[in-house]
Amino acid sequence: MSDQPPPGFPTTLQTKTVEEGFDLAIKLSRLGVKKTQPDMKVLKRLRAKYANNADSLTAASQVVAINFQTIAAANNYWR
Amino acid sequence: MSDQPPPGFPTTLQTKTVEEGFDLAIKLSRLGVKKTQPDMKVLKRLRAKYANNADSLTAASQVVAINFQTIAAANNYWR
Amino acid sequence: MSDQPPPGFPTTLQTKTVEEGFDLAIKLSRLGVKKTQPDMKVLKRLRAKYANNADSLTAASQVVAINFQTIAAANNYWR
Amino acid sequence: MSDQPPPGFPTTLQTKTVEEGFDLAIKLSRLGVKKTQPDMKVLKRLRAKYANNADSLTAASQVVAINFQTIAAANNYWR
Amino acid sequence: MSDQPPPGFPTTLQTKTVEEGFDLAIKLSRLGVKKTQPDMKVLKRLRAKYANNADSLTAASQVVAINFQTIAAANNYWR
Amino acid sequence: MSDQPPPGFPTTLQTKTVEEGFDLAIKLSRLGVKKTQPDMKVLKRLRAKYANNADSLTAASQVVAINFQTIAAANNYWR
Numbered sequence A, B, C, D, E, F: 001m002s003d004q005p006p007p008g009f010p011t012t013l014q015t016k017t018v019e020e021g022f023d024l025a026i027k028l029s030r031l032g033v034k035k036t037q038p039d040m041k042v043l044k045r046l047r048a049k050y051a052n053n054a055d056s057l058t059a060a061s062q063v064v065a066i067n068f069q070t071i072a073a074a075n076n077y078w079r
Helices: A018-036 A038-049 A054-072 B018-036 B039-052 B054-073 C016-037 C040-050 C055-073 D018-036 D041-051 D054-074 E020-036 E042-052 E054-075 F019-036 F039-048 F054-074
Strands: none
Touching: A018 A054, A018 B018, A018 B054, A018 F019, A018 F054, A038 A054, A038 B054, A038 E054, A054 B054, A054 C055, A054 E042, A054 F019, B018 C016, B018 C055, B054 C055, B054 E020, B054 E042, B054 F039, C016 C055, C016 D018, C016 D054, C040 D054, C055 D054, D018 D054, D018 E020, D018 E042, D018 E054, D041 D054, D041 F039, D054 E054, E020 E054, E020 F054, E042 E054, E042 F054, E054 F054, F039 F054
């Protein structure tokens, strides 16, 4: 879609630790949002709202959980 | 359902990079919407709304995450 | 549940192409709805509404994504 | 939880055909509801409502899709 | 988190029958709720409400379906 | 993202028991929320609300179920 990856787009799903894998899951979740709404000003305004709404936070946490499933499998669960 | 694939329908789930896989996940998510609502004018109007709603963006990001699970598995996690 | 499959109920999850697999995922998603609400007139009326609502379209796209996971696995990801 | 299975509780996830597997997925989805709300009169009343609501039907279809994933895997995708 | 497991916390995901596996899925779903809201009086009051709401029942059924996926895999689908 | 893991971030997905695995799933679900809303005072206030709402509790329980899938797989289902 774009010739140049946005700065910081991961080139691998492999991570050294569980926490790095979790951070990568969060990053992928945010990239999913940014590809739909690239305007950082809008995103910041929306964030202020949903970060104070329990159901929005749960929904965000669910996307992270789904991406973490992918990353954990990619890392053979860091076994 | 149609004899002719819409232009650009992927013929493979294999991609060279993680980012290309992620872009394919976004593409599949949009194709899922387009098959239900093919009218591009309607889609554009709806997009203007949901791109400014945090919960709608999270929901869209969740569909991308589910499709990315499929594509990551198809690519053996780019290991 | 019924001795006779509704016309067109798939007898296999195997498809030749990725797109056919995606179309099958859409078909299964609709069959899931039809088994709960078999009245085509009602379905048509509902469709007119939800096809114009972004969140409804995203939700429909999510069911397609889940069914596509199943079908992609059944086809060993068309590798 | 109960010594006697409710009549018709499946004793196996194996089915002969894809459609039987799909019907089993619907059955499991309904059993999930019945275990929470066993009163058939209440269920019937609720059904009248949600069968006429597009988002409710999509949500029901999503539970079927999740259960179908399980059953398809149990049947090695009827390959 | 606690030194003593709550009475009845499962020590294994293995079950003899499909139905026992399904009951375990329901149990895990409830445990997920109880760990967030341990007050049984509150839970009982909430239950009275959501057991009469179709969308709440569908959502509960979805959590059961996700847990059942886990348990079915743990039991190699009772094959 | 951070050089220092927050105290208690898990370094492994392996657990000795099913219950420990379930507790870890709850922990990951909360970490997903905390990374988006790190202000503990806000989280406490939100918790008071959603812990008294059935649908919010079901949604939270769903995130736990998804994380538990990951952890159960990581532990080869404690077989």
